[in-house]
Amino acid sequence: LADACVIFICRGDPIGKGKPMYRFQMKDQDNKVLEDGQMTLIFNADYPGDWEYKKLMDDLKSADSKDMHYDVLKERMKTIKEKEGEIMEAGHVLEDYLKKQEDKMKSEFVVNLLKESIPEETIVRLADVTPEFVKLVQAQL
Incomplete structure (x- = not known):
């Protein structure tokens, strides 16, 4: 197997x-490490003390790039x-389109x-619409 490392970054200390x-x-069973290149790391992102990955954990928790230490993460x-913003706008456009298609x-x-x-109350239940929606459609016939 190729070397692999699974990393968990946790808020708090999950091991305690x-x-x-x-x-x-x-x-x-004899406590001998299986040299298969597999490892799991669990980071406590909220560790209060100073340690080698403290700045990295702070950057990963940061919501604002100006508070970050590492340029690659800032960028x-x-x-x-x-x-x-662009994604949110595109999402709203798609949402509006889908709503129109559904209507x-x-x-x-x-x-x-x-x-x-079919009686109106049955239409409301089957089509999952309001009575007002049914009346609106009926008025357009």
Whole structure:
């Protein structure tokens, strides 16, 4: 197997021994480490003391790039924040489009049910619409 390391960055100390980092490897019944290149690291991002990864943990918790220590993370955060607005706007456009499509499909369904003389309360239940929606569609016929 290729060497692999699974890293968990946790808010707080999930192991509860007051350490900033825990390292786990597979061992056999005689406590001999299985040299398979696999390792699990668990970081306590909220460790209060000073330690070698303190600045990195602070950067990962930071919501503002100007508070970060590492330039590569600062730049990435700036990019994400700039793109976030664009993504949110695109999400709203898509949401609006999907809502219009859903309303159109519901309208067509309601029209078909009205043509079959289905009672309004049944249409409301089957089409998952309000009585006002049914009346609006009916008025457009």
